[in-house]
Amino acid sequence: MVNILYFASLRETFGQAQEQVPAQFRTVGELVQSLAERGEQWRTHLLESNAIQVAVNHDIAHRETPIKAGDEVAFFPPVTGG
Amino acid sequence: MVNILYFASLRETFGQAQEQVPAQFRTVGELVQSLAERGEQWRTHLLESNAIQVAVNHDIAHRETPIKAGDEVAFFPPVTGG
Amino acid sequence: MSDSQNPFVRVQQDDFDLTTEVNWLRNEHADVGAVVAFVGTVRDINEGDDIQQLELEHYPGMTEKALEAIRQQAHQRWSLESSLIIHRIGKMQPKDQIVLVAVASRHRENAFEASHFIMDYLKTNAPFWKKEWTPEGERWVDARLSDEQAIQRWLKD
Amino acid sequence: MSDSQNPFVRVQQDDFDLTTEVNWLRNEHADVGAVVAFVGTVRDINEGDDIQQLELEHYPGMTEKALEAIRQQAHQRWSLESSLIIHRIGKMQPKDQIVLVAVASRHRENAFEASHFIMDYLKTNAPFWKKEWTPEGERWVDARLSDEQAIQRWLKD
Numbered sequence: 001m002v003n004i005l006y007f008a009s010l011r012e013t014f015g016q017a018q019e020q021v022p023a024q025f026r027t028v029g030e031l032v033q034s035l036a037e038r039g040e041q042w043r044t045h046l047l048e049s050n051a052i053q054v055a056v057n058h059d060i061a062h063r064e065t066p067i068k069a070g071d072e073v074a075f076f077p078p079v080t081g082g
Numbered sequence: 083m084v085n086i087l088y089f090a091s092l093r094e095t096f097g098q099a100q101e102q103v104p105a106q107f108r109t110v111g112e113l114v115q116s117l118a119e120r121g122e123q124w125r126t127h128l129l130e131s132n133a134i135q136v137a138v139n140h141d142i143a144h145r146e147t148p149i150k151a152g153d154e155v156a157f158f159p160p161v162t163g164g
Numbered sequence: 165m166s167d168s169q170n171p172f173v174r175v176q177q178d179d180f181d182l183t184t185e186v187n188w189l190r191n192e193h194a195d196v197g198a199v200v201a202f203v204g205t206v207r208d209i210n211e212g213d214d215i216q217q218l219e220l221e222h223y224p225g226m227t228e229k230a231l232e233a234i235r236q237q238a239h240q241r242w243s244l245e246s247s248l249i250i251h252r253i254g255k256m257q258p259k260d261q262i263v264l265v266a267v268a269s270r271h272r273e274n275a276f277e278a279s280h281f282i283m284d285y286l287k288t289n290a291p292f293w294k295k296e297w298t299p300e301g302e303r304w305v306d307a308r309l310s311d312e313q314a315i316q317r318w319l320k321d
Numbered sequence: 322m323s324d325s326q327n328p329f330v331r332v333q334q335d336d337f338d339l340t341t342e343v344n345w346l347r348n349e350h351a352d353v354g355a356v357v358a359f360v361g362t363v364r365d366i367n368e369g370d371d372i373q374q375l376e377l378e379h380y381p382g383m384t385e386k387a388l389e390a391i392r393q394q395a396h397q398r399w400s401l402e403s404s405l406i407i408h409r410i411g412k413m414q415p416k417d418q419i420v421l422v423a424v425a426s427r428h429r430e431n432a433f434e435a436s437h438f439i440m441d442y443l444k445t446n447a448p449f450w451k452k453e454w455t456p457e458g459e460r461w462v463d464a465r466l467s468d469e470q471a472i473q474r475w476l477k478d
Binding site: 158161162 | 378379380382383387408419443445446449450451452462463464465
């Protein structure tokens, strides 16, 4: 399985902070494509957004980043701390 | 009279922190010239030093700055605070 | 070393005391001549609206890692004796302290530059998100373009 | 206003508390989002020699005037909410605090720049003189060329 985390506005939009999906995706891009098929909200905020950031195992990642079973994949909007 | 102040290493070199001299000098330059006639130490540290700074009434001054009775003229080495 | 054991990077709900932290930091090393401390605080106005409350969210694990990476970059770039980042999370009120970045060095130039660098990178690279409450309701704070631009100056040198 | 009545410029023998001063400064204005505080401390080594004691001398009246002039320049150049300079005089030991420059502003950029500016000008324009005691005896500290050079960057902009 792959552990997925959603933060801040994404967590509220999707109504969940965390979920597990089967580890059947080779890259972040394939995972995003699959999540986007869930509907309008998912497509808009994950697939079509330029602003969204992805991290795999606490490192900033991109669509080509490979993922494997046991990985933690996090999606979040641009950061606004400090 | 003109009130003269010496600070830091100058005060120690001249062995005095303060003195009063008659207000008979039109400029800082004339005052320095007169003080320099007191001897080697005075000439070296006041007249021939490029580093020495002068203030008249708490404002940085130069050789052409006019002085008059009641003025406070201060001589000091480059500052090293902070 | 787990993140929770790193005393130089702390993400916490509790407030911090400036004197305590700066004294601790500069006593870590004998040869400190300069400390620059940045404190970020909750403003009571943002984008023209009254701010009643602020909430800070973070990504446990990744946030600490990102902050430590920024700190290490600063130590590679400048000659520093020690540095410290404390960032609060949870709910805060106007005037509350949010973040402390403190840098101790022999001479002031390095401390000024490094603390500024750490803050600029923290703003764009550390996973924190702010939500604010105004009289019209709550909203997530948008990332500022000026923060993106601020890190450009560090790429030129 | 006499210098002794200006709470934003203080020349004093007593030590200062960072938390107290920064809280006072930022509570002077509601809309503060950033405070940068610089603390200069007595190093225990200078020019390769052990420092046992330091003594700071100033020019009463002119020093306060020079510090206030530097502070006013900073307020003209940047958008600042408030600023504070405390400089100690008399005898100090290694690790003691010597000087505090604190600047409060809405956004961090101005606070970083202005505090750096004030310190650079204080180093070259405010009448303070340091004497240090080493195992070989006492000596007046020489002005540093690097301090003269530091203010050049502020003349370019």
